[in-house]
Amino acid sequence: MQNSKNISVLTLGCPKNVVDSEKLIGALTANGFNVVDNIDKSETCIVNTCGFIKPAVEENLKVLLEVMNLKIQGKLQKVIVAGCLVERFKEILREEFNEVDLFVGVESLEQVVRYLKSDAQLKSQLLGERQLLTPKHYAYLKISEGCNRECAFCAIPNIRGRLRSFPIPNLVEEAKSLACKGVRELIIVSQDTSSYGIDIYGEPKLLQLLRELVAIPEISWIRIMYLYPAGIPDGLIDYVAEEPKICNYFDIPIQHISDSVLKSMLRGNSKKNIVNLIENIRAKVPNAYIRSTLIVGYPTETEKDFEELIQFLNDYELERVGVFTYSCEDGTYAFNFGDPIPEETKNYRLQEILKVQSKISLRKNKELVGKELKVLIDDKNNGLYICRTEFDAPEVDNLVYLKADPDVSIGEFVNVEILKAKTYDLLARLK
Numbered sequence: 002m003q004n005s006k007n008i009s010v011l012t013l014g015c016p017k018n019v020v021d022s023e024k025l026i027g028a029l030t031a032n033g034f035n036v037v038d039n040i041d042k043s044e045t046c047i048v049n050t051c052g053f054i055k056p057a058v059e060e061n062l063k064v065l066l067e068v069m070n071l072k073i074q075g076k077l078q079k080v081i082v083a084g085c086l087v088e089r090f091k092e093i094l095r096e097e098f099n100e101v102d103l104f105v106g107v108e109s110l111e112q113v114v115r116y117l118k119s120d121a122q123l124k125s126q127l128l129g130e131r132q133l134l135t136p137k138h139y140a141y142l143k144i145s146e147g148c149n150r151e152c153a154f155c156a157i158p159n160i161r162g163r164l165r166s167f168p169i170p171n172l173v174e175e176a177k178s179l180a181c182k183g184v185r186e187l188i189i190v191s192q193d194t195s196s197y198g199i200d201i202y203g204e205p206k207l208l209q210l211l212r213e214l215v216a217i218p219e220i221s222w223i224r225i226m227y228l229y230p231a232g233i234p235d236g237l238i239d240y241v242a243e244e245p246k247i248c249n250y251f252d253i254p255i256q257h258i259s260d261s262v263l264k265s266m267l268r269g270n271s272k273k274n275i276v277n278l279i280e281n282i283r284a285k286v287p288n289a290y291i292r293s294t295l296i297v298g299y300p301t302e303t304e305k306d307f308e309e310l311i312q313f314l315n316d317y318e319l320e321r322v323g324v325f326t327y328s329c330e331d332g333t334y335a336f337n338f339g340d341p342i343p344e345e346t347k348n349y350r351l352q353e354i355l356k357v358q359s360k361i362s363l364r365k366n367k368e369l370v371g372k373e374l375k376v377l378i379d380d381k382n383n384g385l386y387i388c389r390t391e392f393d394a395p396e397v398d399n400l401v402y403l404k405a406d407p408d409v410s411i412g413e414f415v416n417v418e419i420l421k422a423k424t425y426d427l428l429a430r431l432k
């Protein structure tokens with residue numbers, strides 16, 4: 002294949018996958034390939050997949066079928082499939098999609114470049130050559146790969162392997178390079194951010210990493226995602242309270258609150274510990290927003306467990322909540338429990354949580370009316386700027402809509418006054 006050929010990269014799944022694609026695109030570009038954002042303008046398509054729960058698998062297979070159709074119609078010459086889905090179902094995929102030219106798992110993205118550039122040495126390794134897929138003012142910083150936990154419902158450790166933290170100097174170098182390219186908000190991602198460093202330094206090193214990242218002058222916001230609740234490093238909450246660059250935002254996936262469900266999920270946690278953690282955050286960082294994710298319909302979840310979860314949400318009013326229905330995954334510990342809760346019950350529970358949460362969200366949003374907030378402008382659409390506060394991660398949280406003004410631009414931080422509250426979003430004007 003000639004270097005002049007155009008390559009498109011479709012990225013499915015979570016921000017960790019986005020980072021993998023960004024590194025792959027960087028390496029492809031450094032090796033003379035032209036990466037285009039339109040599949041119709043490409044001769045080769047690389048699909049970077051996700052496959053950690055059934056709905057994601059189904060969605061990914063749908064995309065794969067569409068891409069294979071383009072190949073069958075002669076509109077694509079080569080199709081490469083990479084990522085989690087391949088890691089998990091390589092043999093089945095090989096049988097079902099035999100027209101795919103190359104399958105590669107999560108650890109072998111550089112194989113893609115080697116395969117396409119078989120005639121010459123690689124000019125560049127994957128690390129450090131990222132081409133951002135996000136707007137250029139924010140970027141994900143993936144601080145580790147894999148996970149050492151054994152949550153009963155989760156297939157990720159099987160797919161992504163055990164925890165492998167990236168050394169602090171490498172991450173600081175990567176963050177500096179992102180800052181030089183215009184990044185102002187760094188979003189720390191991993192499978193288990195609380196455990197960062199344990200594998201290579203023998204103890205958690207998240208705080209030390211953060212201290213080095215906040216020293217990068219161009220970085221204004223650092224947002225920490227995926228804090229495993231049972232292992233939040235000592236001192237982290239105090240550090241968030243005292244360091245203005247760290248967003249007052251705690252993303253802590255608790256999954257459930259009932260002790261019996263938590264035990265069955267092998268979360269190594271209890272309701273008492275979770276409540277203490279939330280109270281500790283509220284006491285030390287009074288204006289912090291807490292985000293969490295929940296699973297409803299776990300095999301051992303009773304009606305009483307579910308009611309306890311609803312009560313907990315009403316009592317502790319987490320600002321941001323994502324909720325998923327339980328997906329029974331082959332290869333996980335909980336697979337042995339079967340999937341006894343009917344889908345209608347799971348969906349009913351999910352809707353009930355959304356109802357409770359929408360009331361909490363509206364009430365919290367109304368409290369912001371008349372207040373001044375700093376926002377980061379992400380985009381512009383239909384005469385409105387689309388912005389986020391420090392309490393909102395991209396893609397998953399709320400938005401602030403700001404009437405367009407010629408004096409501001411995308412990627413800028415501005416102060417706004419909140420004029421109006423909707424359930425999940427806010428309307429603002431420049432202050």
Ligand code: SF4
Nearest residue numbers: 148150152155157192
């Ligand atoms: S912490 Fe638990 S849920 Fe998260 S990736 Fe690890 S095993 Fe899965």
